[in-house]
Amino acid sequence: MQQRVLKLKAQQQIAPNTFELILSGDVAALAYQPGQFVMLQIPDTAHLLRRPFGIVTIEADRLHLIYRTVGVGTKLLSQCRSGQLLSVFGPLGNGFPTAFLKPKQEVLLIAGGIGMAPLLGLLKRLVAHGIVVTIIFGVKTKAALFYQLELESLAKVYYTTEDGTFGFHGNVNSLIEAKLTQAHYQAIYGCGPAGLLQMIARRYQNHPHVYCAVERPLACGIGECYACVVPARQQNGYYKACEDGPVFSKEQVVF
Numbered sequence: 001m002q003q004r005v006l007k008l009k010a011q012q013q014i015a016p017n018t019f020e021l022i023l024s025g026d027v028a029a030l031a032y033q034p035g036q037f038v039m040l041q042i043p044d045t046a047h048l049l050r051r052p053f054g055i056v057t058i059e060a061d062r063l064h065l066i067y068r069t070v071g072v073g074t075k076l077l078s079q080c081r082s083g084q085l086l087s088v089f090g091p092l093g094n095g096f097p098t099a100f101l102k103p104k105q106e107v108l109l110i111a112g113g114i115g116m117a118p119l120l121g122l123l124k125r126l127v128a129h130g131i132v133v134t135i136i137f138g139v140k141t142k143a144a145l146f147y148q149l150e151l152e153s154l155a156k157v158y159y160t161t162e163d164g165t166f167g168f169h170g171n172v173n174s175l176i177e178a179k180l181t182q183a184h185y186q187a188i189y190g191c192g193p194a195g196l197l198q199m200i201a202r203r204y205q206n207h208p209h210v211y212c213a214v215e216r217p218l219a220c221g222i223g224e225c226y227a228c229v230v231p232a233r234q235q236n237g238y239y240k241a242c243e244d245g246p247v248f249s250k251e252q253v254v255f
């Protein structure tokens with residue numbers, strides 16, 4: 001866990017309100033597990049709290065993030081230009097557990113919208129280890145999809161759109177019901193809105209390896225303020241998304 005000042009190398013819009021951000025600097029030695037995140041300082045003195053973003057990849061001197069503009073911080077970030085210096089703190093949190101997987105085993109990745117961002121790094125890591133990956137990428141409408149060619153070069157991909165403009169017309173649950181009830185996966189990984197994660201936990205309730213990354217508004221990002229609590233399933237208590245997560249098994253928490 002380290003703080004670094006990185007230079008904005010490139011930023012481009014890849015879908016409506018969705019941006020790819022490449023930062024460069026002294027990151028080559030940072031070990032990370034897909035699912036971990038960084039806290040990024042928005043370059044504006046009125047917004048002191050750093051914002052969390054899942055690590056897509058760290059390759060050579062490049063940190064790759066993908067984000068959606070939802071509020072003032074991400075809007076300001078989208079206006080940053082090449083050469084802008086940005087302070088980044090991390091990697092933080094845990095990551096997706098993968099040590100139990102063996103080459104040629106099959107896994108399922110389920111992404112809702114921008115939830116694809118942290119799953120991209122996981123996809124690359126799994127494929128590099130010889131794991132066979134199927135992806136379900138669910139969005140509201142075709143325009144919200146991104147990185148299709150890259151995904152399809154690495155995995156079998158099913159798309160769902162709520163308005164039927166691309167792929168399967170409906171939600172992720174109805175796609176699984178229609179096409180994937182017979183499939184068996186060694187592990188299921190998810191990231192996206194709470195409703196999607198709840199559906200994954202319900203549908204795969206008897207599966208031993210179901211892991212999802214939760215999104216909670218964070219403040220400190222390092223376990224000190226309790227802004228990010230997630231209710232525990234087995235006990236009267238809470239986990240902290242920033243420190244104990246953001247990845248949890250379905251047995252640990254109520255998504």
Ligand SMILES: Cc1cc2nc3c(=O)[nH]c(=O)nc-3n(C[C@H](O)[C@H](O)[C@H](O)COP(=O)(O)OP(=O)(O)OC[C@H]3O[C@@H](n4cnc5c(N)ncnc54)[C@H](O)[C@@H]3O)c2cc1C
Nearest residue numbers: 051052053054066067068071072073074117215216217246
């Ligand atoms: C571990 C983690 C990893 C994340 N990774 C990514 C990522 O890779 N790409 C990405 O686009 N986003 C990611 N997010 C969400 C991202 O951090 C927020 O969208 C961002 O902080 C919003 O900042 P803002 O200033 O634009 O919005 P604000 O002005 O702070 O808030 C705008 C609205 O968004 C809501 N909001 C803010 N933060 C969150 C949050 N974390 N979860 C749900 N609602 C929120 C607020 O309640 C408010 O309604 C991640 C969040 C976490 C906790």
Ligand code: FES
Nearest residue numbers: 219221225226242
């Ligand atoms: S954000 Fe402060 S404890 Fe998690």
